[in-house]
Amino acid sequence: MRFTSEQRLEDGVLERAFTLGEISGILWTPGSASAPAPLMLLGHPGGLHRMYPRLAARARHCAAQGFAAATIELPGSGDRPRSAAAEEARADLHRALEAGEPVGEGIVDRLVLPLVDQAAPEWRAALDALLTLPEIGGPVGYSGGIIAIGIRLAVVEPRISAALLFAGSFVPRATFEEARRVTIPLLVLLQWDDEGNDRQLALNVFDAFGSQEKTLHANTGGHTGVPEFEGDAANLFFARHLK
């Protein structure tokens, strides 16, 4: 991991851009940390530059709670090379959506599964690197982004203690089966009126999770309408599990 730039944000949070091999990432650490901080991995749909304002806001929210936060670019997004197969799957997806056709399992599998297979080891490598920093101590939480990536990480990465998952993206059948193997505490957000999202599938995924503590927060509104107060709810959730 190599830091490439740093800036101090208004509220004292230190923001550092880094690269991990070919992958770019951002680390935010609280201004006033006395002890090594817990770490939140911030998931997103891909495109760090485009997502930056929202990611920085979430990171500052974490820092206010005493947590460091970090994120990395997803495969095939931002400045990373595209995969022909993923681009083709994405084109098929848009064709189906524009034609008002149901999105077939084949498209979802081709779009999501290779992404998960590639992204999960990258996030784990980032975690390896981040946890060597003296200012970061753990425990580690994961929050948001593509739910299939969150589920994979929750299953394979024992250093993640709790996860907030956003049930708002396509779930391959294989991911659904993986959900049964998740056992860490979960907070699952669902936008009740998210037109592009299959509500019943989201409820089935919630049902499938093997976790003893799992909570679903469903709110009125569309995909991007998660109410601000869910930020406070997330704080309560992670305060219970990362301290």
Next chain:
Amino acid sequence: MRFTSEQRLEDGVLERAFTLGEISGILWTPGSASAPAPLMLLGHPGGLHRMYPRLAARARHCAAQGFAAATIELPGSGDRPRSAAAEEARADLHRALEAGEPVGEGIVDRLVLPLVDQAAPEWRAALDALLTLPEIGGPVGYSGGIIAIGIRLAVVEPRISAALLFAGSFVPRATFEEARRVTIPLLVLLQWDDEGNDRQLALNVFDAFGSQEKTLHANTGGHTGVPEFEGDAANLFFARHLK
């Protein structure tokens, strides 16, 4: 409204028993209230004496937030006269449950609807009386108990600004229709593994509510297993709407 006894609880909360005509009730007010307090109406399944420990705990939780809390006995519970029709419906219900048969709509209607019709005006009368006290100012919230009563009150009582409803009891079809007319902010609790509760019906009721702000919190566990952290979530919800 006539106060019949009072005691000061350990944390300074003043607990007063009262009667409103034939109906007994309890009022809790914060020890250190400087201004007239918002009021929380504490719903319950009937039987003030049996429910007292849980009600008192919820009331102290309210008081810690600066809210007064009050509750009254339900028709046909505690020291109040039984209705022959309600007792018969209850016996039919238990017979159906013991036989493992589905509980028919007729039984639910006979059990719940007369209770709602009688209880709702009583809670409104209690509210009339409570709001004349100088130490209580409003706004008013409603929390818990039999969901059909909460829904009726949310529809007919404009002084109730926000409600927490527990989707864990029988919902007559007429109540389901009433749910569409609820417009106040709602927090709905659902125990995901509540064996005696129809999960799909609960989700349908949540879907039916007409409120622009409605949030469902579904948690693992059975009917009585609502996690303690939902107390904090309720605090956040009511702090947003009753202050």
